[in-house]
Amino acid sequence: MMDCTAIAPEMSVFSLMFFLLLPVQVHMQTNPIFHAELPHSITALSGSCVQIPCTFDAPAIKLQYTEIIFGCWIKNHHAFLNPDSLVVLNGSTNIIKGFSHIEILGNLSQYECTSVFYDVMNNHTDDYYFRVEMNPVDWKYTYVKNPIYISVSDVPELPxxxxxxxxxxxxxxxxxxxxxxxxxxxxxxxxxxxxxxxxxxxxxxxxxxxxxxxxxxxxxxxxxxxxxxxxxxxxxxxxxxxxxxxxxxxxxxxxxRVLFSPKETHITIDPSDSVSAGTNVTLTCKSKASPNEMNYTWYKRGQKKELDFGEQLTFNVNRRSGGWYFCSAKNIHGMQISEGILLIVAESSSLIIGCVGGILAFLFILLLVTIFLRVQRVKASINRETDISDQGQEKHMHINSIFDNSAFATSEELEMPKDENEIHYGQIDFSNPQTKSVTVKASEQETIYAEVSGSGKD
Known part of the structure; x- marks a missing residue:
């Protein structure tokens, strides 16, 4: 049977420990932990700025009755008065240390603390803590559980x-x-x-x-x-x-990587110079495709069946080998046929050259004949013009001769150039119907004209 008195002291000790610990629990409950929402880390580029997104929580009753609220940033250590810590921004005194400028963009009364550090340098790499101070309620809190690590680099991160x-x-x-x-x-x-x-x-x-x-x-x-x-x-x-x-x-x-049907299909020929009968020639079908596993087929114009299969077509040339050749390339996405390539056998080309030479010779001879005939026509034309000119000159001389030996009577006797022989003209009178004779006296010869009579009536 258990002794109650024996356990009484134990009960007293337990009760004493409970009451001793109770104030500690009450004290812990009256100092809750607040949090700030910050990225764990951020990489900044030297010579540029860095923006730190930030929000925080705080006692609503404190924020309700505060008149002024300040934000602070502490480097390296969260303790505000620790010698190892550096207050880079003290909002209450508006003092900035170690940076050219720090700006709090967020509205602190709305629990926003987003901030921008300007002109960051490599020596700014460290942990940073945010701190809030309120007046006149005199509430200060450093968010020790939520630091942000700022890493400054000379090279930006890869996209x-x-x-x-x-x-x-x-x-x-x-x-x-x-x-x-x-x-x-x-x-x-x-x-x-x-x-x-x-x-x-x-x-x-x-x-x-x-x-x-x-x-x-x-x-x-x-x-x-x-x-x-x-x-x-x-x-x-x-x-x-x-x-x-x-x-x-x-x-x-x-x-x-793009999948596509054959493109830019074409043929190359080897040798590329003229091919003579009895020599080997190789035709190669080239094409672009993805995947590039392709099937090739060869054709010749005028033949219904395929010539061969494969990327290359090699054969010995004869007189019947000349003509147009084609190839097709095919993969799982489609097919394309090349443009034709003309194979000319050297003998055929010699015949063509001979025909062309004969035609040129014929044209040359025809040109010579045409030039000869044209020259003959020009000569004949010149001769005709010469004859006409001679005849015209003779007529001109004849007319001159006539005018030289003729004269016209107008009213009185017209004088003509004097010569060694003198010619005398007689006067004819038509008013009198009688017949008169006119005698013209020459130097040694006498000319008698016929009698002219006029009746004066019809």
Missing amino acids: ILTPTDLQEVKEETTVNLSCSAEAPCPKQPPTISWSNISESAHIKAQLQEKPDKTQSVFSYVTFKASYKDHKKNITCTATYPRNTPDASTVKSTVIL
Whole structure:
């Protein structure tokens, strides 16, 4: 049977310990832990700024009755008065240490504490703690459980290009790519450019907030895949402005693989010079395709059946080998037939050359005959013109002779140039119907004209 008195002291000790610990529990309940929402870490670019997204919680009753609220940032150690800590921003005194400028963008009365550190340098890499001070309620709190680690680098992070490994896309299908670049300083965001994309590509860029409240620039590109894009290195380049002489650029690349039917199918011939009968000739069918496993078929104009199969066609040339040759290339996505290539056998070409030479000789002879006939016609024309000229000269001389030996009577006797012989003209009178004789006296000869009579009546 148990002794109750024996346990009484034990009960007293337990009760004493309970009451001793009770004030500690009450004290812990009166000092709750508050939290700030910050990214665990952020990478900043030297010579630029860094924006720290920040929100916090605090006693609502304290915030309700406060008149002034200040924000502070502490580096390295959370203790406000610890010698190892450095208060880089003291909002109550507006003192900034170690930075050219620090700005709190958030509305502290709305539990927002987003801040921007300007002109960050490599020696700024460290842990940072946020602290709130309220007056006149005199409430101060450092969020020791939620530091942010700021890492400062001279080289920005590489942009993220997705999909990182493009699956094979079929020709004429739509390709969608996105490229994102961290924007630790949204006031100076990076710019994104693309290379080796189609000229018809559509590009859209925007600044977006990520789940941890940091920001990135996203660029989206859309275009239709062409066979010319196959195996292209599509590059996304992010350029960061800095307060330094040179901007920083970083790139990411992805290889585009396009599936397409044969393209640019054509034939090459070896030897490429004229081919004579009795020699071997090789025709090769070339084409671009993806996948490049292709079946080749050879044809000749005028023949219904295929000549052969395979990438190359080799044969010994004879007189009947001349003509037009074609090939087709086929893969799982389609087929294409090449343009024809003309094979001319040397003997046939000699015959053509002989015919052409004969025609040229005939034309040359015809030209000589034409020139000869034209010369003859010109000579005959010249002779005719000469005869006409001579006849005209004779007529002219004859007319001159007539005029030289003729004269006309108008009223009185007309004088003519004197010569050795003198000619006398008589006067004829028609008023009298009587007949008169007219005698013209010459030097040694006498000329008698016939009598002229006029009756004066009809």
